[in-house]
Amino acid sequence: MRLYLRLLQFVRPHMNILLLAVGAMLLGAFFDSVSLGVLVPLSDKVLSQNEIIFDRELPGFLQQVVDRVNQASPLAMLNLIVAVIPGLIFLKGLFFFIRMFLLHKLTQLVIRDIRNTLYRKIQDFSLSYFSQSNAGQLVSRITYDVEVLKGCLSAGLTDLFYQGVMMFFLAFIVFYVNWKWAVVSLLIVPIVALPIIRVGRMVKKISTQAQERMGELNRKLFETIAGVRVVKAFSMEEEETERVAEQTQGFYKMMMKLQKRSLLLGPFTEFIGACGGAAVLYYGGREVIKGNMSFGVFVLFLGALLSLIKPSRRLSEIHSVNQQALAAATRIFEVLDEPIQVKEKPGARELPQISQGIEFAEVGFSYEEKSTLSDINLKINKGEIIALVGPSGAGKTTLANLLMRFYDPDQGVVKIDGIDLREVTFSSLRGQIGMVPQDLILFNDTVANNIRYGKNDASQIQIEKAAMTAEAHEFIQALPEGYDTVVGDMGVKLSGGQKQRIAIARAILNNPPILILDEATSQLDAESTRLVQEALDRVFVERTVIVIAHRLATVKKATRIVVVEAGRIVEQGTHEELLRQKGLYKKISDLEFIL
Numbered sequence: 001m002r003l004y005l006r007l008l009q010f011v012r013p014h015m016n017i018l019l020l021a022v023g024a025m026l027l028g029a030f031f032d033s034v035s036l037g038v039l040v041p042l043s044d045k046v047l048s049q050n051e052i053i054f055d056r057e058l059p060g061f062l063q064q065v066v067d068r069v070n071q072a073s074p075l076a077m078l079n080l081i082v083a084v085i086p087g088l089i090f091l092k093g094l095f096f097f098i099r100m101f102l103l104h105k106l107t108q109l110v111i112r113d114i115r116n117t118l119y120r121k122i123q124d125f126s127l128s129y130f131s132q133s134n135a136g137q138l139v140s141r142i143t144y145d146v147e148v149l150k151g152c153l154s155a156g157l158t159d160l161f162y163q164g165v166m167m168f169f170l171a172f173i174v175f176y177v178n179w180k181w182a183v184v185s186l187l188i189v190p191i192v193a194l195p196i197i198r199v200g201r202m203v204k205k206i207s208t209q210a211q212e213r214m215g216e217l218n219r220k221l222f223e224t225i226a227g228v229r230v231v232k233a234f235s236m237e238e239e240e241t242e243r244v245a246e247q248t249q250g251f252y253k254m255m256m257k258l259q260k261r262s263l264l265l266g267p268f269t270e271f272i273g274a275c276g277g278a279a280v281l282y283y284g285g286r287e288v289i290k291g292n293m294s295f296g297v298f299v300l301f302l303g304a305l306l307s308l309i310k311p312s313r314r315l316s317e318i319h320s321v322n323q324q325a326l327a328a329a330t331r332i333f334e335v336l337d338e339p340i341q342v343k344e345k346p347g348a349r350e351l352p353q354i355s356q357g358i359e360f361a362e363v364g365f366s367y368e369e370k371s372t373l374s375d376i377n378l379k380i381n382k383g384e385i386i387a388l389v390g391p392s393g394a395g396k397t398t399l400a401n402l403l404m405r406f407y408d409p410d411q412g413v414v415k416i417d418g419i420d421l422r423e424v425t426f427s428s429l430r431g432q433i434g435m436v437p438q439d440l441i442l443f444n445d446t447v448a449n450n451i452r453y454g455k456n457d458a459s460q461i462q463i464e465k466a467a468m469t470a471e472a473h474e475f476i477q478a479l480p481e482g483y484d485t486v487v488g489d490m491g492v493k494l495s496g497g498q499k500q501r502i503a504i505a506r507a508i509l510n511n512p513p514i515l516i517l518d519e520a521t522s523q524l525d526a527e528s529t530r531l532v533q534e535a536l537d538r539v540f541v542e543r544t545v546i547v548i549a550h551r552l553a554t555v556k557k558a559t560r561i562v563v564v565e566a567g568r569i570v571e572q573g574t575h576e577e578l579l580r581q582k583g584l585y586k587k588i589s590d591l592e593f594i595l
Helices: 002-008 012-037 039-047 060-071 074-124 127-132 135-177 179-186 189-226 228-233 237-290 295-307 309-336 396-403 426-430 447-451 460-469 473-477 496-509 526-540 575-581 584-590
Strands: 357-367 370-381 385-389 411-416 433-436 514-518 544-548 560-565 568-573
Touching: 002 135, 002 309, 012 074, 012 135, 074 135, 074 309, 135 189, 135 309, 189 237, 189 309, 357 396, 370 396, 370 544, 370 568, 385 396, 396 514, 396 544, 433 496, 447 460, 447 496, 460 473, 460 496, 473 496, 496 514, 514 526, 560 575, 560 584, 568 575, 568 584, 575 584
Parallel strands: 385 544, 385 560, 433 514, 514 544
Antiparallel strands: 357 370, 357 411, 560 568
């Protein structure tokens, strides 16, 4: 119930639509019930040509209506009924359309809001969350799980209220005509309710398993489609197809198990209701034969009682749908309730343009309880070019991530111009840093839009200037549609070197005072490396640059080289100074490349 109430919080901003829908729902249910009441004069006065007889005293107003009907001629009553029925059906249909339209609109708005809220929360997570999660599961929660919620909201808002109102009107008619028979009929409720509750629990459990299986399927699809080159390179198409087939078969079995249990509820409820209706038909028929009740009144009672079966069956189905939705809601709220590890401090201030430099003071950082950095003390002056070198896994990229505030240090502090980065806004910090990450990401968009990503107001001239600086302008012009060429998923239409130069152009478009290059020339051939290095030499002027180096050509021109090993700074100096020390840097340089 708590989860369902949390879901309904998303309805609150759209209460005006819900109230209008409820009004249409009440009117629709009223006209639906009134149309059932027409059976009494039709059966007694028109078809049987007898008077309407109740076995109990009626209220004054209702008794006057019955007396007038009894006094009318069968033909006059037939004419009236023929005239009234189309109007009732029209009004019933009109309010049905209004109700369904408004509630479906409300459902779509709520689903939109949930998806937006979920995606917004995912965007707010720090990198540590993504390193412990997988993209397939997250995509599944935004798509499949939220789609399951749509069924709950649609059924809950369209049928739960409406069928509940219909049951109230119909139950009122049944109890008013003969309360004793109504009480006897209600004895079947426990017989129906217990299986519904039990099956509902099973449905929720199976639905949770199905949603997790869908998340795993999405993960597998995401990995194999994104890594299609690797799959083909190792001739793994058949194996991957079989693995996906196993996943889809498992999901199919779970969904069939889910549907089998859900579909059993409706026929079971209808059968039990029919048994109760048969009993009432037997005893009520005897009362009609004895003359204690008119046939039309009995038809009204029996019709209302049998009509109760439909909302009862629908409510049992809604219970099953709701259990599936609650399983999906649990997974969605797991994400929404996950604490954000790195967040902007309330009242955070804008970071002024860098004027002094960067400082890592007594910085320590652990990833999943494994120490990654320890006792890092490093000052980088404005305009200095720092090269971070060292073995793979030494912590070089982690230092860059701390500066971007993708993570916060466990100990110590990272500062720019003496200001703790935790005191400033994300936008003012990251707006001063251009970064070319080790893992290149290009979006399935045009070359121009990939370069201007993060600076949507950049002009075509600015884009081309950045591309020229990154030595990318010539190959871009040679593409089929130049800067308007769509690069494909993950930039699949481009070579590794081309993607890297576009990433460099994107990083320098904002003209940032701080530039981070995480092995930015690692995928370039020798000639491209030379061209990009010459371009970077121009870009480095009057900028503070941190280079996570892969090749000696990049390192040699650094103002200072910082050697990192096992999360600690072990050496610092220029290229020549470090060679003379004959330490780790000398061993690495002897291999002609930086590991």
